[in-house]
Amino acid sequence: MADFAIYPSLAGTPVIISGGASGIGAALVRNFAAQGAKVGFVDIAVDAGHHLAAELTGAGHTVGFIACDVTDIAAYQTAIASFAAAHGDALVLVNNAGHDQRHDWSDVTPAYWDERMAVNLKHAFFAIQAVAPAMIAAGRGSIINTGSISWMVMTPGIPVYEAAKAAIHGLTRAMARELGKSGIRVNSLVPGAIITERQMTLWLDDKALAGIEANQALSGLVYPDDVARMALFLAASDSAMISAQQFVVDGGWAHA
Structure with missing residues (x-):
């Protein structure tokens, strides 16, 4: 952090934080904990979640983990x-939380569509619904929805x-308007090709990494x-007057 x-x-x-046991989520948990925040995170990866929480708690941070599938709205x-x-x-x-499972458009069924929307969109709305009343009472809050380039x-x-x-960005702008007069900011955070263990294992071979280098404005x-x-x-x-926006972190690739 220095x-x-x-x-x-x-x-x-x-x-x-949802989906906090690995990848971007784990980095979010670590970085917020290092700022002295009181962090609670959920994930379906039970062992990884408990390990991360125990590590950070042992280092003196306030971090809690609950094993939870965010598609189970009541449980979440x-x-x-x-x-x-x-x-x-x-x-x-x-x-x-989200999951970029590959699929062929011609094979998509209504059930698959609903399951993918549940893991990548639906939970975000219902988490906002759960936290917003207390934020409204406090007169402040920040909601960050993770998108994708x-x-x-x-x-x-x-x-x-x-x-x-x-749709995440549409949700962001809609809820920024709904909640803004109560002092709550809602923004989208949009990652590019992020080097996580999962991405390196499944998708990012030498050819893909060369493609990233070619497409990004920044090297690296x-x-x-x-x-x-x-x-x-x-x-x-510091971002007190920023809302309804999307912030792309992709080395200068996408143009929204």
Whole structure:
């Protein structure tokens, strides 16, 4: 953290993060914890979630983990209530959970469509619904919805995922208007090709990495911490008059 900003307004702030056990989510958990925030996160990866929470708690941070499938809305809203009981009502929500499973458009069934929307879009709305009343009562809050450049650059093989991620920005702008007069900011955080363990294992071979280098304006790779640092700014009071916007962290690739 020594080379990067410290945000005093995040110290002691209750934060909820979905999909926080690995990849970008784990970077979010680590970075918010390092700012002194009280972090609660959920994930279906039980062992990884418990390990991360134990590591950060052992280092003196306030971090809690609840194993939860965000597509089970009742269970997820119950987890949010549990974090509120432990840490105080959330003043920051990061809707990070998602899954970019590859699929052929011609094979998509109504059931598959619904399942993909549930994991990539639906939970974000109902998490907002769960945290917004307390934020309204407090007169402040920051909600950060995670999008993707995939629909902007027309990545092949994930049309339903792209539809959900394009909808994230519509949800962001709609809820920014709904909640803004109560002092709540809602923004989209849009990662590019992020170098996570999962992406390296499944998709990012030498050819793909060369394609990233060719498409980005900046040389070099984008890592989860790069995304997390933008989330910190959007959560902190430093961005007090920023809402209904989308912030792309992609090395200068997409044009929205």
